[in-house]
Amino acid sequence: MEIFLLNTLNGLSWGMLLFLIAVGLTTVFGVLGVLNFAHGSLFMLGAYLCMQTMQFFDSFWLGLLIGPLCAVVVGLLIEKYLLKKVYDRDVSYQLLLTFAVLLILDDAVRMIWGSGYHVVEPPEILSGIVAIAGQDYPVYRLFLILIGPVIGGLLWAFFHYTKWGKIIRAASFDNIMAEGVGINVPLIYTSVFALGTWLAAVGGALAAPQQSLIPSMGEKIIIESFIVVVVGGMGSFPGAFVGALLLGLLESFGTVFAGRMQMAIPYILLAVILLVKPNGLFRKGV
Amino acid sequence: MKRRALSVLLAVAFVAVSVLAANAATKIGFTYIMSGPFSAYGQFAKQGAELAIDEINAAGGINGQQVEGFFEDSTGKADVALRAIRKLVYQDKVDMLIGLDSSGVAKTVVPSIEQMKTPLIITHAATPDVTGSVCNKYTFRISVNIAQNIKAAALLAQETGAKKWTTVGPDYAFGHQSWEYFEKYLSKLNPEATFMAKDQVAFPPFKTTDFSAYITKVMSSKPDGVVISLWGGNLIDFIRQASSMGFFDADFEVLFTLGAATEVLTALGDKMPEGLWVGTRYWFLANDSAMNKKFAADYVKKYGAYPSYNAHGAYSAVYAYKAAVEKAGSTDKDKVAMALEGLKLEIPTGMIEFRKEDHQAITDAHWGKTAADPAYKHRILKPIKIFKGVDVTPPVAETGCSM
Numbered sequence: 001m002e003i004f005l006l007n008t009l010n011g012l013s014w015g016m017l018l019f020l021i022a023v024g025l026t027t028v029f030g031v032l033g034v035l036n037f038a039h040g041s042l043f044m045l046g047a048y049l050c051m052q053t054m055q056f057f058d059s060f061w062l063g064l065l066i067g068p069l070c071a072v073v074v075g076l077l078i079e080k081y082l083l084k085k086v087y088d089r090d091v092s093y094q095l096l097l098t099f100a101v102l103l104i105l106d107d108a109v110r111m112i113w114g115s116g117y118h119v120v121e122p123p124e125i126l127s128g129i130v131a132i133a134g135q136d137y138p139v140y141r142l143f144l145i146l147i148g149p150v151i152g153g154l155l156w157a158f159f160h161y162t163k164w165g166k167i168i169r170a171a172s173f174d175n176i177m178a179e180g181v182g183i184n185v186p187l188i189y190t191s192v193f194a195l196g197t198w199l200a201a202v203g204g205a206l207a208a209p210q211q212s213l214i215p216s217m218g219e220k221i222i223i224e225s226f227i228v229v230v231v232g233g234m235g236s237f238p239g240a241f242v243g244a245l246l247l248g249l250l251e252s253f254g255t256v257f258a259g260r261m262q263m264a265i266p267y268i269l270l271a272v273i274l275l276v277k278p279n280g281l282f283r284k285g286v
Numbered sequence: 287m288k289r290r291a292l293s294v295l296l297a298v299a300f301v302a303v304s305v306l307a308a309n310a311a312t313k314i315g316f317t318y319i320m321s322g323p324f325s326a327y328g329q330f331a332k333q334g335a336e337l338a339i340d341e342i343n344a345a346g347g348i349n350g351q352q353v354e355g356f357f358e359d360s361t362g363k364a365d366v367a368l369r370a371i372r373k374l375v376y377q378d379k380v381d382m383l384i385g386l387d388s389s390g391v392a393k394t395v396v397p398s399i400e401q402m403k404t405p406l407i408i409t410h411a412a413t414p415d416v417t418g419s420v421c422n423k424y425t426f427r428i429s430v431n432i433a434q435n436i437k438a439a440a441l442l443a444q445e446t447g448a449k450k451w452t453t454v455g456p457d458y459a460f461g462h463q464s465w466e467y468f469e470k471y472l473s474k475l476n477p478e479a480t481f482m483a484k485d486q487v488a489f490p491p492f493k494t495t496d497f498s499a500y501i502t503k504v505m506s507s508k509p510d511g512v513v514i515s516l517w518g519g520n521l522i523d524f525i526r527q528a529s530s531m532g533f534f535d536a537d538f539e540v541l542f543t544l545g546a547a548t549e550v551l552t553a554l555g556d557k558m559p560e561g562l563w564v565g566t567r568y569w570f571l572a573n574d575s576a577m578n579k580k581f582a583a584d585y586v587k588k589y590g591a592y593p594s595y596n597a598h599g600a601y602s603a604v605y606a607y608k609a610a611v612e613k614a615g616s617t618d619k620d621k622v623a624m625a626l627e628g629l630k631l632e633i634p635t636g637m638i639e640f641r642k643e644d645h646q647a648i649t650d651a652h653w654g655k656t657a658a659d660p661a662y663k664h665r666i667l668k669p670i671k672i673f674k675g676v677d678v679t680p681p682v683a684e685t686g687c688s689m
Contacts, residue, residue, distance in 0.1 A: 129531070
């Protein structure tokens with residue numbers, strides 16, 4: 001029973017992190033139609049910029065606030081000077097371009113901060129432990145479990161109750177029509193890419209107290225985020241949430257029940273979903 | 287007109303060739319992981335190698351020849367590493383090969399070394415197989431291998447008196463072999479020791495960044511001792527998450543087989559718990575020799591960091607090559623390979639000998655307990671435990687090597 005509870009918490013905290021990365025990826029895909037390979041690098045950039053901010057101000061909270069905003073600036077430059085030029089081209093150009101951005105960002109980070117390991121400390125208030133089911137459990141993990149739904153909820157409210165959110169949804173539904181009724185679609189694209197960047201970078205900053213920072217840290221997480229997005233349904237917001245939690249929990253319980261098979265779990269999940277529901281859990285047929 | 291141009295060209299070419307011949311440098315080809323998640327390891331090795339090359343060239347080279355280093359990226363993949371080594375041998379025409387980080391890469395590459403007829407000194411990859419089942423005439427290893435490192439771990443484990451053992455290790459050959467050897471050695475030393483079954487031990491995949499499920503699993507299996515062979519970023523993540531989950535306050539012994547790696551200790555700083563047993567292939571404070579002090583001081587001066595085991599391995603291998611060439615009196619590849627056999631030399635970690643029968647260096651294995659020291663920003667080892675090479679190196683008969 002204790003094991004069950006602890007594995008549930010472990011799975012949820014990992015799943016929430018995956019959700020933050022995947023929701024940015026899926027939103028950018030849903031609106032811009034671009035599958036952003038560099039999303040993982042923006043996650044990595046968020047972690048490094050959070051670390052750098054913390055070195056200046058010695059506060060995790062400022063790192064969490066300022067780091068991702070700096071990453072957004074980078075994201076805006078990428079969108080304005082690179083991505084914008086390939087929106088009308090074949091999807092393979094977009095894949096190649098975002099892959100190039102991934103390589104450039106990874107090497108840029110390597111040049112600035114070196115290829116060694118860096119660590120980020122959680123804030124004092126979250127660095128303790130609480131007793132859960134007779135075992136010590138880190139407070140920071142509980143914080144992750146809470147922050148995921150908070151950010152997710154705010155996003156959902158933004159898309160459903162604000163004018164801007166509705167405009168973005170309209171543009172993603174039919175961008176030609178949206179342009180026809182006077183919506184500035186290029187501006188929408190830029191803001192959505194900035195939002196996606198921010199989500200990835202916040203994910204990175206939140207992951208930083210949990211895992212060591214290296215330039216390639218984004219490459220690991222992007223694969224699982226892609227799986228989450230495909231499982232949940234490309235472009236689906238609730239799909240990203242459910243997919244991330246599903247994957248997080250399966251991986252966590254897999255360590256107990258599946259042994260070495262645990263490694264294959266994300267791919268088995270992906271294969272099963274593609275066979276049973278080729279459009280993912282939450283996407284209506286095309 | 288055409289003819290004259292041709293003869294000028296020939297003359298120029300002749301002069302160029304003779305100049306080159308006069309200055310002919312001895313070439314060493316290095317293959318390490320220079321990109322991707324483990325590029326830091328390649329960088330350490332390159333730094334160590336360049337320090338040795340600079341020192342040797344400043345002192346007049348090897349047998350009067352300057353040394354030139356060629357560096358290739360193995361990316362940690364066997365096929366890429368093999369291609370890189372072929373390029374070094376056939377295109378750059380190196381006289382000597384040094385390198386290899388990953389055991390998986392080493393095991394694939396080593397059988398092909400024989401066809402290339404170029405001596406190779408392995409400085410990092412630790413699988414016993416390359417000086418065991420797939421050993422050959424041209425392949426040597428200067429660094430501590432799994433068997434030596436784990437034999438020392440088993441001797442320590444016996445001292446702790448803990449009976450019921452489990453493991454956390456990366457889910458590839460290295461993690462599994464570490465556990466296998468630990469079981470093999472400790473069961474001989476302490477017949478009462480028991481080892482948890484396959485479904486109870488933890489082998490997180492290499493890409494794992496969240497170790498909580500594994501930490502929970504090990505803690506709830508209530509062992510007396512845990513031997514942990516995680517390394518690099520995996521080890522850093524594991525230690526931080528384990529500390530926050532009370533792993534180190536629990537009532538069991540913990541042995542980290544590669545815990546005393548400088549890159550790990552530097553990254554963790556004062557977040558590395560004190561009083562943990564950690565092993566390594568080289569510890570910059572373990573040997574009081576003048577050579578070691580000079581190496582560590584020069585390295586710090588040049589690169590601003592303490593030398594890691596990978597820097598030490600590459601540095602020492604260049605000097606081993608120098609010693610072999612001087613012993614052979616030539617850079618001829620076959621003669622150098624012959625000279626390396628049974629070669630004894632002093633390197634920063636101490637005296638070593640390339641055992642004639644399997645080409646594994648008989649070298650000391652270092653362990654110690656993590657301790658704080660105001661002179662260092664990171665944990666150091668206090669006390670340091672040095673296991674003599676002869677005590678931890680398995681006898682030739684056990685290696686499975688036949689040349």
